[in-house]
Structure formats: C-alpha cells, structure tokens
Amino acid sequence: MITSPSIGPAYLRRERVVQPWRVCLVIYTLLIIITTHWPGSPPEAVEPRHYFPDKLIHFLAFGGFVLLLWSSGWSRTWWAASLIGVAFVLVDEWTQSLFASNRHASGEDMAAGMLGVLTASGWMTALATPETHGFGSRSRRLSFAFETFLEQPSNILRLLVVASIPLLIVAVLIYVIAWNLFHASMGNLALTLGLLASLLAMNFFLRHRMRSVLNAIEERKPCFACGESMKSQTSDEYGWHQCTACGEEAHRSQWMPITLPRVSLRMIMTVDGPSGIACLMLYVLLGLVFGPYALLVSGQSGLAGAILFTSLGLLAAMLWSWRSQRLGSWFQSMGVRCAQCGEDLTGITADRGMGHCPQCDTDFARFQRQQDDEKGIANNAHTPSNA
C-alpha cells in the first residue's frame, strides 16, 4: 500500500471524483469557443423584431465556466478560477473581433460575462467557507453522496437531460405565448422562467435519486476522505473513529440524517445585527430595483437582466453563508438543546456520541472530544447571544 500522504487513498479518491467535472469542463469550454465564434448574421436593413437574450447567455456561460473550473480541481482557489474566468471573457471577445465574420467585440457582452464571473465568485466564497467540525461533516455527507452519484457517467447524462428539457420547453413556450399575445420579444423572461423550471426539475430528480445513495452511506459507513468503509471499526466512547486507510477522523453521527434546527429567514438576516439589515436593504434597493431600472430606461434591457441576475445570485450566496454561520454555531452546542423541541439535553447521557431527546425522541449528536479540545469555542456557543 502507498503510504505517502500526497498519493494516499484520500488523494486517489479526490482525483477520481473530479474526473467527470474535468470532462464536462473541456466539452463546455469548446462549446463556448465555437458558439461565440460562429459567424453572426449580416446586419439587417430593418430593425430586428426578435431579440435574442444574448447578454443573459453571456452571463450564464462565463459564470458556469468559472464554477466548472473550480469543481474540476484544476484551479483550487476561488480567486484563481475568477481571474481565469475574467481573462477568458476578455480573450474571447477580442478573438471574436479578429476571426469571426459579422461579429465584433462588444463592451456589453464583456460586462455581462464579467458579471457572471462575479456571481460565481460570490458562490465559491460562500461554499468554500471553512465549516466547524460537526456541521462540516454533515454537509460533507451530502457532497460525498453527490460525488458518489456523479461517479457514474450515466447519472451525469440523466442529470443533463433533466436540466435541459424543461429549460427548452418552458423557454420556447413562454416566448411563443408572449409573442402571440403581446407581440413582444420577451427573451429574458422566457430564459429566466426556463431556468427556474430546470432548477425545480433537477431538485426533484436529485432528491429522488439520492435517497438510495444516502441509504447506502448509512449502511456502508464510508470515510468521507478516501471512501473506505469504516463499518467494521468500533468507535471510542465519544463516537469517534479513525480511518485505518487514510487516518481521517469521523464521528459516527456523520453517516446519519441528524435533525437540524429550523433557521428562519429572520434569524439569517439578523446575523450581523441592525447595521447588517440596513446594508442588506440598501443592497436590495440598489442592486435589485434601482440598477436594473436605470439600465432598462436607458434601453439596455439585456444588461438590466444581467444586473438583476447578479444581484439575486450574490444575495442568495450571502444568505447561504449566513445560514451556514448560524448552523455552524448551533453545531458547536449540539447535544445541549434539542433541535426539534428545544429541550435541555445537558443531563441526558449519550451512547458513544449519540442520543435521543427524552421529550420528542429526535436524534442528537454530541462531539464531546471536539468540545473538550475547543473549550473556548464551545463555551462561546453556549452564551445567550447565539440563541
């Protein structure tokens, strides 16, 4: 067995799970280059009546490129992926003016592409935020399941079909209906509703298909770093295992769906106090109302859509990281209060790091050793300011 830490089993697993992303990235990049350099139609004598939502497509194409690059592991830091994304936007526009007939570099296309990169950066920083041990292993359960699911090429194809068919049907349908009813070219709206349909379909499909993968994780108890089963190992008295293949620590609650407390939107928005809410309101006013409106009335409807997508995307990324922050601090005090009914659990004994609430029978995990190690953090989490 190879014992070097650089090419150990955890490294080999990482290399395996990024393979599908690398294949997707290469195909996707080629598609972007081909479609953006395809000869454009010659300028029409009359004003065109159908407007293609090309600014929004630039936004999505380059934002998607950066996210794929980051997932592929070829660029491990979010800022490097963003810089490569910005360079790609610039070079792509420049070579269009050189090589493609009836196409020229457009400042608006470039701006839309940059906004896509910016939105992707927001999401990469939100997703890359280091997580506390308990919360980290819980979200790693879902990402481990997703990686296992995508290791089969047929599942990637299924996911692509589920994502693209509703997108095409809804977008074309909305466009044709709007054209016939209002005689207006509503490409931006049609594409937005198509994307929403696509997201809903993917969510439904993944929820359904991941159930068996999550059950298999509960049964097989894999190490989330190298994938080796830890089923035959017994944990210590606090529920901790150490992987014999790669040395990664695992708590025995990480394979099970531990109940999380409900984090309301109000709790998420008050994470930074009154000044945070004031900043959020200002952001919503500028980014979601004033910015798009100002561009719309000045005739830049394409860019108005891209700005709206950017503001919404960054807002969602912010809310996501605030929610992770809330759940992270809650996880530090897990095993102290019941997630379901709020019952005080301090007197309840846990069997090897896990137990049940006497009031409502909800499972809880207690990262005893973790809390002893990080006494300071654990004590902070108990103060009422985090309640």
Ligand SMILES: [Zn+2]
């Ligand atoms: Zn391992």
Ligand SMILES: [Zn+2]
């Ligand atoms: Zn309870």
